Amino acid sequence: MSKNFDKKFDLHKPFDNAWLNLGDISELSIKNPLIGRDHQDLDSLGLYEVRLMRNPDYLAFACKYLLNIELLPFQALILKELWTRTFPMIIATRGGSKSFLNSVYALLRAVLVPKTKIVVAGAAFRQSKFVFEYMETIWRNSPVLRSICSNDSGPRRGTDQWVMYINDSTITSIPIGSGEKIRGLRANTLIAEEFNAINPEIYETVLAGFTAVSADPVSNVKEAARRKAMMEANVWSDTQEVRYQSKSGNQIIISGTAGYDFENFAEYWRKYKAIIESKGDKKALENLLGGEVSEYFDWRDFSIIRIPYELIPAGFMDDKQIIRAKATMHSGTYGCEYGTVFVKDSNGFFKRSLIESCVAHDKNVQKITWPTWCPNKFEAVLQGRLDRKYVYGIDPASEEDNFSIVVLELWQDHVRIVYGWSTNRKDFQQRLKIGLTNDHDFYGFGARKIRDLMKTFPCEIIAIDAQGGGVAIEEALHDPDKMQQGEKPIWPIIKEDENKDTDYYPGLHILDVCQFANAQWTAEANHGLRKDLEDKVLLFPFFDQISLGLATQTDQRQQKIFEQNHPEEQWNVYDSLEDCVMEIEELKNELSTIVMTKAGLGFGGRDRWSTPEVKLQSGKKGRLRKDRYSALVMANMIARQISRTPAQVQYSNIGGITYGMDKVSGSLYQGPEWFTSQMNKSPVHGIRH
Numbered sequence: 001m002s003k004n005f006d007k008k009f010d011l012h013k014p015f016d017n018a019w020l021n022l023g024d025i026s027e028l029s030i031k032n033p034l035i036g037r038d039h040q041d042l043d044s045l046g047l048y049e050v051r052l053m054r055n056p057d058y059l060a061f062a063c064k065y066l067l068n069i070e071l072l073p074f075q076a077l078i079l080k081e082l083w084t085r086t087f088p089m090i091i092a093t094r095g096g097s098k099s100f101l102n103s104v105y106a107l108l109r110a111v112l113v114p115k116t117k118i119v120v121a122g123a124a125f126r127q128s129k130f131v132f133e134y135m136e137t138i139w140r141n142s143p144v145l146r147s148i149c150s151n152d153s154g155p156r157r158g159t160d161q162w163v164m165y166i167n168d169s170t171i172t173s174i175p176i177g178s179g180e181k182i183r184g185l186r187a188n189t190l191i192a193e194e195f196n197a198i199n200p201e202i203y204e205t206v207l208a209g210f211t212a213v214s215a216d217p218v219s220n221v222k223e224a225a226r227r228k229a230m231m232e233a234n235v236w237s238d239t240q241e242v243r244y245q246s247k248s249g250n251q252i253i254i255s256g257t258a259g260y261d262f263e264n265f266a267e268y269w270r271k272y273k274a275i276i277e278s279k280g281d282k283k284a285l286e287n288l289l290g291g292e293v294s295e296y297f298d299w300r301d302f303s304i305i306r307i308p309y310e311l312i313p314a315g316f317m318d319d320k321q322i323i324r325a326k327a328t329m330h331s332g333t334y335g336c337e338y339g340t341v342f343v344k345d346s347n348g349f350f351k352r353s354l355i356e357s358c359v360a361h362d363k364n365v366q367k368i369t370w371p372t373w374c375p376n377k378f379e380a381v382l383q384g385r386l387d388r389k390y391v392y393g394i395d396p397a398s399e400e401d402n403f404s405i406v407v408l409e410l411w412q413d414h415v416r417i418v419y420g421w422s423t424n425r426k427d428f429q430q431r432l433k434i435g436l437t438n439d440h441d442f443y444g445f446g447a448r449k450i451r452d453l454m455k456t457f458p459c460e461i462i463a464i465d466a467q468g469g470g471v472a473i474e475e476a477l478h479d480p481d482k483m484q485q486g487e488k489p490i491w492p493i494i495k496e497d498e499n500k501d502t503d504y505y506p507g508l509h510i511l512d513v514c515q516f517a518n519a520q521w522t523a524e525a526n527h528g529l530r531k532d533l534e535d536k537v538l539l540f541p542f543f544d545q546i547s548l549g550l551a552t553q554t555d556q557r558q559q560k561i562f563e564q565n566h567p568e569e570q571w572n573v574y575d576s577l578e579d580c581v582m583e584i585e586e587l588k589n590e591l592s593t594i595v596m597t598k599a600g601l602g603f604g605g606r607d608r609w610s611t612p613e614v615k616l617q618s619g620k621k622g623r624l625r626k627d628r629y630s631a632l633v634m635a636n637m638i639a640r641q642i643s644r645t646p647a648q649v650q651y652s653n654i655g656g657i658t659y660g661m662d663k664v665s666g667s668l669y670q671g672p673e674w675f676t677s678q679m680n681k682s683p684v685h686g687i688r689h
Contacts, residue, residue, distance in 0.1 A: 019313070020073060033058070054112050056080040062108060068142045069104065072313060078305055079105055082253060086301035089272050090255040091265075093309040094337045095317050098255050102191050103134035105253075109189060110169035111145065118171040119187040121207055123197035124578065125160075125175035131193060132162045132173040139164070176202060188250050195256040196265035208252060258336045258343075260352055266342040275302045309338040333589060346592035349609060350530060355588050358533050360416075361542035371536045373413035380541045380580045381418050384409065384457035390418075391642070392453065392462045393635025395627040396446060396469035403446050403469070406587065406631040407457050408639050414537040415639045419457065420583030421449070422628060443469055447476035451487060459510060460642065461493065463634035466513045474511060514634045519607070525637040526596070526609045538636060543585055587628040594629055 022028075033052055053062035060076040063069045071079070075097065082088050082105045092098040106118045122128035136155045139145065145166075146153075153165045164171040172185070176198060190207060192198060198207070230236040259265050271288070278284040280299045286292060309322060322338065335341040346352035357364065360377045364370055384390055384407075393406040407419035428442050446469075450462065464470050476482050478489035489507035492500060503509070516522055532538035597608050610626065 050112070056083045059083060059108060062112065063104060066111060066142065066145055066148075067104065067107060067138050068144065069138065071104075072316070074307070074311075074313065075101055075104075078307075079108070081303050081305055083108075085303040086251050086298075087272070088251075088253050088303040088305060089269065090253070090305045090307070091258055091269065091340045092255075092305075092307040093312065093317075093340060094257055096307045096309070096312060097316075098307075099130045099193065100134050102193070102253065102255055103131045103138065106131070106171045106189070106191065107135055107138060107145070107164075107166065110164070110166035110171055111148070113188075114168055116169040116189065117187045118169070118189045118191065119185055120171065120173045120191045120193060121176050121198075122173075122193040123176055123199075125173075126578075127193045127197075128173040128175065129162065131191070132164065132171075135164050135171065176207070189253065190251070191253045191255060193255055195254045195268070196259040196263055197256075198264070200264040200267070258340045260336070260356075261342045261344045262353060262356070263342075269304065269342060272302050272304055275299050276304065306340050308340045333593065348592055348594045349526065349596045350533065350591045350594055352588075352592040354530075354533050355540070355591055358536055358538060359540045359542055371414065373411065374416075374536075374539055377542045378416060378418075378539075380420070380577065380584055382456070382577050382580060384418070386458060388458065389460040389642075390457040391415075391460055391635045391639045392450065392457075393631035393633070393638075394446075394450065394462060394464040394473065395630040395634075396443070396465060396473045397627050402627045403442075404627040404631045405449070405453070406628065406635050407453065408635045410460065410639060410642065414539060415532070415636065415643070416539050416541070417584060417587070417632070418541065419453075420580055420587055420628065421453075422583060422586075423449075441476075443472040443476050444479075444482050446473055447479075447482055450477065451484075461510050461512050461638050462490070463512045463514055463638045465630060465634065466515050467517070470513065474513065477511065478505075478507060512634075512638055514637070516630070521637075522609065523607050525633045526594075528640050529633055529636050532636060532640070538639075540588065541581075541584060543581060583628070587632060590626055590629040591632070594626065 034049075037048060052058050053066065057080065059079045060071045063071050063076075063079075078090070078101055082101075090098050090101075102120070106120065109116050109118060120128045120131045122130075132155070139155060150167050153167055156163045156165065160175065162173045164173075172187075174185075192203065192207060195203075227236060254265075254268060256265060274288050275285070276299060278288065278299055282293060285297070285299070309317065335343050360374055362377060365375070365377050389410045391408045391410065393408070395402075395404045397403060402422040402424050404422040405420070406417065409416040409418045423446070425442055428445055431445075450473075453459075464473060474492070478491060480489070483489065489505070490511050491502045491505050491507050491509045492511045492513055493509050494500075494503045514521070514525075529538070594609055597610070
């Protein structure tokens, strides 16, 4: 029995290394660098192993024994590329371990290269925190690493930066914000996380400046002068030149998922690609860089590491989740997130390029084509202004889609999207579980959110979808049991062409129930929305690392004030300004996926606006989410009606005795312009009976 078991085990043994994709290795002669060392290496135990770990070909060995991590071949190859290149770029699928590898690389650099300073920068603090949290996990699970570090080593969390100390090396995770607070930082290695969200101007003027000063400037100046003197004396050899050029200097790593072709990440990718493809051709580099190229410029310093989902080893990611993502995402979004493709533009009814052209950020505001009615950029807010009116758009779906709210701020010449919020039953149950809401009814919870918003955004009209949970929300808004002291019931608006029983009920008549089933209304709302985007009368708040940084700071201030004033209550970890900013970004994503189709045949077919139809894992057909888009369509339709409705003429009685009419000043006739323009010029001032 034992022999049969051993035989069976031996049959399976050759397949244990199949994950390396090396095929049959039985005939290969593999050299073990730890065997056959000379006496000098054996006399200095530990130094040889450290030299081996610093060899880019053996970084996986260092990870296994120093960090207690086993790497896959593709991860070891990426680490080698990061170790040997000055300007590597990682474009990876969502979930492709780029943040994990950045954390592993940072730890290896810190422990194997003494006195290393590494900065991990993200547009929002949460992005650089991801890398830090990976490092914390590795630190806790690496007894060897902790044993070779001083007592002062380990993670430290501060308010605006988290620092990992590894002996005399440091790894600092920071948010970029506006760039002002981080000026003056210095680093040997800069890791720019989620690069597409980083403002290129701040990247060039602030972040890249971290690495401008060399790690050991005095020694480098001496060595550069020595090289120049020896070259002039013709005693500088080719071997010395190769060694001099191969010295490791400061480094900048760009990392993130792909975005749209017109965004900044794509610009850097094209430039990196062109430099690599030049292979050092001087003329090509001069044309590319717009001038003379320095003798120290080496095209081999640049590297692009692209890892789409299709090239990830089987089993590394949850294939079922990827199938779900492919089913619930637009093809363009999937190409960016998982295919590492810089998509040219969205192919829906609302082009992504059109949407981005309506964002009030610095680049757009400075364009000649930007409208004069919005001279400055603006941002998302959690509280409105008393001198402004606001329109709410509400899609009350809750099961598969989200319950979404979009708030528009009305200006004289345009409309601004200033607030976004969404929830679903799962999110509601989580809030209920931790005591962040007292409502046990989901639609009651939604109605309470609407009323709370009305306290901070002076509401003109609430537009709500009549389908789905619209009826439940409508009832909750005038349910006395769901109203707090001083609140009034909310009823549908009073329309001249309709006569409803609710018209005579006391309360606020500000609820406009929208009928998406009405083909004419739906067509007018969607075409009107696109027209408003084309005319730049519907604008989005700016979104970059500055807005995220300001949002994070605002949230921290509000949390501190709340905890001081309510020490016994729990701070609401939801509905922060950062959440609001990201909600509006999701709104833009949904808007770019909407397509127009024709329902029915012939000229009588009805136009439909929806997300693309996809096939779910179960084999059934389904569609992408569009709840935020629906909320925007309704709110914008109401805003159009308000801003485009001409003011009614206030008629007054004008007249008197005929003999005194020549002394009357002003216009005698009021009404349509075609009539009054002529009659007010007429010498006739009276009518005789």
